Amino acid sequence: MAIILGIDPGSVKTGFGIIKVDGNRHEYVTSGVIRLPITEDLPARLKVIHDSLQEIIQTYSPRFVAVEQVFMAKSAGSALKLGQARGAAIVACVTSGLEVAEYSALQIKQAVVGTGAAKKEQVQHMVKVLLKLPAVPQEDAADALGAAICHANTRSGLLNLSGVTSIRRGRMR
Amino acid sequence: MAIILGIDPGSVKTGFGIIKVDGNRHEYVTSGVIRLPITEDLPARLKVIHDSLQEIIQTYSPRFVAVEQVFMAKSAGSALKLGQARGAAIVACVTSGLEVAEYSALQIKQAVVGTGAAKKEQVQHMVKVLLKLPAVPQEDAADALGAAICHANTRSGLLNLSGVTSIRRGRMR
Numbered sequence: 001m002a003i004i005l006g007i008d009p010g011s012v013k014t015g016f017g018i019i020k021v022d023g024n025r026h027e028y029v030t031s032g033v034i035r036l037p038i039t040e041d042l043p044a045r046l047k048v049i050h051d052s053l054q055e056i057i058q059t060y061s062p063r064f065v066a067v068e069q070v071f072m073a074k075s076a077g078s079a080l081k082l083g084q085a086r087g088a089a090i091v092a093c094v095t096s097g098l099e100v101a102e103y104s105a106l107q108i109k110q111a112v113v114g115t116g117a118a119k120k121e122q123v124q125h126m127v128k129v130l131l132k133l134p135a136v137p138q139e140d141a142a143d144a145l146g147a148a149i150c151h152a153n154t155r156s157g158l159l160n161l162s163g164v165t166s167i168r169r170g171r172m173r
Numbered sequence: 174m175a176i177i178l179g180i181d182p183g184s185v186k187t188g189f190g191i192i193k194v195d196g197n198r199h200e201y202v203t204s205g206v207i208r209l210p211i212t213e214d215l216p217a218r219l220k221v222i223h224d225s226l227q228e229i230i231q232t233y234s235p236r237f238v239a240v241e242q243v244f245m246a247k248s249a250g251s252a253l254k255l256g257q258a259r260g261a262a263i264v265a266c267v268t269s270g271l272e273v274a275e276y277s278a279l280q281i282k283q284a285v286v287g288t289g290a291a292k293k294e295q296v297q298h299m300v301k302v303l304l305k306l307p308a309v310p311q312e313d314a315a316d317a318l319g320a321a322i323c324h325a326n327t328r329s330g331l332l333n334l335s336g337v338t339s340i341r342r343g344r345m346r
C-alpha cells in the first residue's frame with residue numbers, strides 16, 4: 001500500500017490530489033486547489049504554495065510525489081511564473097524527504113485514458129471513473145490526481161510500490 | 174547595521190553575495206556561486222539551491238534579501254528553468270522568515286553604477302570599487318552583490334535599514 005501525492009503547479013492555482021494504491025486498486029483520499037493570494041507579492045505567493053503543500057504532506061504522509069513535466073509554455077512570461085510555482089512546489093516535497101517523479105502530459109494521458117491523444121475532458125472523466133468519484137473533480141485537482149494515477153500505473157511506479165527497486169524520474173536504478 | 178543577502182538565481186549556477194551595511198558604509202562579507210549538479214534530476218538540483226541558501230542564511234543571519242527581478246527571458250524554455258531556480262531560492266528565504274525584495278536590472282544598475290544603461294562589466298567593476306575588493310568577483314556573485322547594494326542604497330531600503338518603516342517589494346507600507 002502506498003500513498004501518492006500528485007501536484008499540478010500553477011502561478012494562480014496549484015492543484016493537488018492524493019490517492020492510496022494497493023496492488024491494482026486505486027482509492028481516492030483527497031484533492032483540492034491551493035488558490036494563491038494575487039494581491040500579495042511573489043515571495044508571499046510562493047510561500048503559500050510551499051506551506052500548503054508541506055501541511056498536506058504532514059497530514060497525509062504520502063510516499064511518492066508525481067508532478068506533470070512541462071516542456072513548453074505559451075510565452076516566456078508565463079513560463080517564468082509557472083517555473084517559480086513549480087520550484088516552490090518541488091522544494092516543498094524534496095525538503096520533506098520525498099522523491100519527486102516528473103511525468104509528461106503524454107505519459108499521464110496514456111496512463112489515465114489509454115491514449116496520449118486524449119483531451120483534457122477525457123482525462124477528467126477517467127479520473128472520476130478510476131477513482132469512483134461522484135462527480136468530475138475541478139480541473140487542476142483532476143490533473144493532479146491524473147499525475148498520481150500515472151505514477152501508480154507506470155511500470156517503474158508499480159515496481160517501486162511493491163518495493164522491488166527504487167526509482168527516480170520514472171527510471172529504475 | 175544590517176546584513177543583506179543578494180541572490181542571482183540561475184538553473185546552472187546561483188550567485189550569492191552578503192554585505193554588511195552601517196549607515197552609508199558597505200562592507201563585503203562573502204560571496205560565491207552555488208553550482209548545480211547537472212547530472213542530477215530537477216528536484217535534486219532545486220534541493221541544492223534551497224539547502225545551500227538555507228545554510229548561508231543560518232551562517233550569516235542576513236536581515237534582508239534582494240533578488241533581481243526578471244521580466245523577460247530569451248525563450249519559454251529558459252524562462253521555465255530560471256523560474257524553477259528562482260522559486261527554490263525565494264522559498265529558501267521566505268521559509269527562513271526573511272523578507273525578499275525584488276529589484277529590476279535597471280534599478281540595480283542605477284544603484285551600483287549610477288545609470289540604468291550601464292553594461293555588465295561596469296556593474297562588476299563598481300561592485301569591486303564600492304566593496305573595496307582586491308579583484309572583480311565572479312559574474313553571478315557580482316550580480317548578487319549588486320542586488321544587495323541596490324537594496325541598501327534605495328530610499329526604501331535605507332528607510333527600512335534605519336528601522337523607520339517596513340517595506341516589501343521596495344514599497345513603503
